[in-house]
Amino acid sequence: EAGVAQSPRYKIIEKRQSVAFWCNPISGHATLYWYQQILGQGPKLLIQFQNNGVVDDSQLPKDRFSAERLKGVDSTLKIQPAKLEDSAVYLCASSPGQSSYNEQFFGPGTRLTVL
Amino acid sequence: GDSVTQMEGPVTLSEEAFLTINCTYTATGYPSLFWYVQYPGEGLQLLLKATKADDKGSNKGFEATYRKETTSFHLEKGSVQVSDSAVYFCALTLSNDYKLSFGAGTTVTVRA
Numbered sequence: 558e559a560g561v562a563q564s565p566r567y568k569i570i571e572k573r574q575s576v577a578f579w580c581n582p583i584s585g586h587a588t589l590y591w592y593q594q595i596l597g598q599g600p601k602l603l604i605q606f607q608n609n610g611v612v613d614d615s616q617l618p619k620d621r622f623s624a625e626r627l628k629g630v631d632s633t634l635k636i637q638p639a640k641l642e643d644s645a646v647y648l649c650a651s652s653p654g655q656s657s658y659n660e661q662f663f664g665p666g667t668r669l670t671v672l
Numbered sequence: 673g674d675s676v677t678q679m680e681g682p683v684t685l686s687e688e689a690f691l692t693i694n695c696t697y698t699a700t701g702y703p704s705l706f707w708y709v710q711y712p713g714e715g716l717q718l719l720l721k722a723t724k725a726d727d728k729g730s731n732k733g734f735e736a737t738y739r740k741e742t743t744s745f746h747l748e749k750g751s752v753q754v755s756d757s758a759v760y761f762c763a764l765t766l767s768n769d770y771k772l773s774f775g776a777g778t779t780v781t782v783r784a
Contacts, residue, residue, distance in 0.1 A: 612770075664715050666715060
């Protein structure tokens with residue numbers, strides 16, 4: 558079974574530029590998550606989708622971050638404009654459902670460096 | 673709010689040594705508890721979990737017991753190998769929620 562795919566793996570941009578990350582979850586997984594992991598910290602949830610609808614985006618800085626999951630499969634996360642403090646690893650995860658007992662499967666992440 | 677506090681690292685051990693990583697939690701409800709592991713260059717993987725008090729999760733020689741009285745979920749392994757070198761994260765979710773709340777992670781390095 559293929560795992561969660563993310564691209565690119567690494568991205569370096571200058572502040573005020575825009576950037577987009579892509580995630581392809583495990584086939585059949587209805588729930589998709591985006592996490593931000595700042596160096597030295599644990600991952601923090603940014604947004605959760607159930608199929609193509611947003612369940613929770615309370616931690617998403619909506620003035621600069623946006624995310625979509627068209628057709629309930631792939632998802633993109635965008636930052637515009639980027640700030641220095643956005644330097645982090647962005648993790649995508651998926652799970653079969655929304656229960657807290659469902660294991661979340663993580664992709665390898667995209668490491669973003671903002672200069 | 674709900675949170676997880678885990679032992680700060682880094683931790684450096686010799687092969688076959690005993691490993692303990694402490695994890696305590698604060699939660700308003702009855703959480704499920706998890707340990708995730710991140711090997712170098714790879715994504716986070718679920719190592720083990722426990723969904724109610726006194727449950728013991730185990731996998732790959734690692735164990736952790738859900739202790740409600742001490743609000744703890746300490747990770748242990750009796751004899752570590754070089755291949756256990758990784759970052760370990762303690763995490764929780766609430767029964768009426770889905771969000772994983774992670775600790776800061778503990779980096780473990782095992783030397784041959």
